[in-house]
Amino acid sequence: MENFRLRVFRAVADEMSFRKAAEVLHLSQPAVSQHIHALEEEAGVQLFDRARGEGHGSQISLTEAGRVLLGYANTAAETMVEARRALAALNHEVVGELRLGASTTVAQYVLPRILGAFLRQYPQVKLSLVSGNTERIVESVAEKKVALGIIEGPAMRRDVKTERMVKDEMVLIVSPNHTLALRKGAVITPAELAKLPLLLRERGSGSRRVVERALKKVGIPLRSLGAAMELDSTEAIISGVEAELGVGFVSRWAVAKVLRLGTVRVIAVEGLEIVRDFSFVRLAGSELRGAAAAFQRFAMVSAGAK
Template sequence: MENFRLRVFRAVAEELSFRKAAEVLHLSQPAVSQHVHALEEEAGVQLFDRARGGGHGSQISLTEAGRVLLGYADRAAETMVEARRALAALNDETVGPLRLGASTTVAQYLLPRILGAFLKQYPQVKLSLVSGNTEQIVEAVTEKKVALGIIEGPAMRREVKTEPMTQDEMVLIVSPNHAWAARKGGEIEQKELAKVPLLLRERGSGSRRVVERALKKVGLPLRSLQVAMELDSTEAIISGVEAELGVGFVSRWAVGKVLRLGTVRVVAVKGLEIRRDFSFVRLAGAEMTGAAAAFQRFAMGAKSAIS
């Protein structure tokens, strides 16, 4: 939908080469030169300084007029992309880029169950995914680096709005060789947690916030515990437990495979149940549209299949 001469001009401006722009656009170099020359005649200004390169095949530079026009041309291209999305929405068609952010547990264990089916239904969506801890994903949303995030802890920012997606449970895992693994009834007392090395996620992690709050609520603040390590992923905690470096709380989503392999065991803590929501997060006051809105609807519809 973009004016073709402006598209050619933007390609030349980006590559600073008529030859390279021709390759990108799948045109001949003379055709690219003709489009730019016609645009210069129409605008009544010179857009490129060709003096330095000694020919259209060499490096060139934008003139001041070229830099001014490029700003408007870029905005015009963005407007046409938005127009295309709006028109597609009228036909219930979802196209274009989708920038998602997901906290570590969600990205590793939950999203793979959804994304394949979503992209099969919406093949025109171009997906990019950023992962990090909850704090990092919320930051990416506020900085508009992603259109929609999925996090595993409280957002802790006023600029964003959260909506529950599905529920998760944090469970305590131990090595099969740990004394608690053979405990009759498979349950320990809360106070016993203070007697063993504990592996925790790093500060800023949603998992850590949820665990820390739950333990504090039952009278076990972190200062009363033996925090042996702070690790940057659920996988690192699982590996640490398998290596008998300590015990740790992880998402139930994460332990299906290792439980089947028998490399860890889940142990219940009497009177302690740690549940949380995986939540969508987006800018407060911003209306969800296009591919992001379609993905949120799809994920909500798919949650019964993934729970």
């Protein structure tokens, strides 16, 4: 519904490159240049300064007129999105763009099944998903890069609001060849845990924050543990445990398959229970609409039916 020349203009302004804009729009570079030239002719102003940089490569920047038009073009695009949502709502349809963010464990182990079912029910939704640790996803929500996030730890910011999606449990896993895996009952004391080489998620990870808080409650500060390695994903921790590099805490959602395969074992720690929420996070003071609101409702039901 958006004027196509304005769409091309916004793409060039976003990428600051005719070539990259052409790739995003699936057009030829000459076609992009023609649209911009036609828009400049129609508006009677120059929208981009074009210069030759080192290596004879083209460098562009917005002119003052280009900056003014970009503000109006962005507003027009947002208005057309709202118009499409309003028209779709008349027919009880869910359409439009859905920008989601999800922390690593959620993106890898929880969302695939839910997203597949959601897109089958709402095929007109155009989905994009970014993943990262909890800190990064919360930041993306606060900066309006995504409409809705799903995180696995506390948000740690006041400009966002969280709402529980589903409960999760963090469990300690060891290699099946580990002496602890052969112990009857497979239970260890906090003191025994403190002597084990522990594989940890990186700083900024929601999983790491949850583990740190739970250990502190049972009198095991992180500095007293034998932290063997910091890793940037749950998958890396599972692989490290399988390779007998140490032990690690991971989500039960993440270990269902490897437990069936027998490549890791779950060990209980006396007095330690690590329960957390996977939570939706959105900008405080705002209400979800359109595809984002539909996805949150859908995901709540789907996750609860696990």
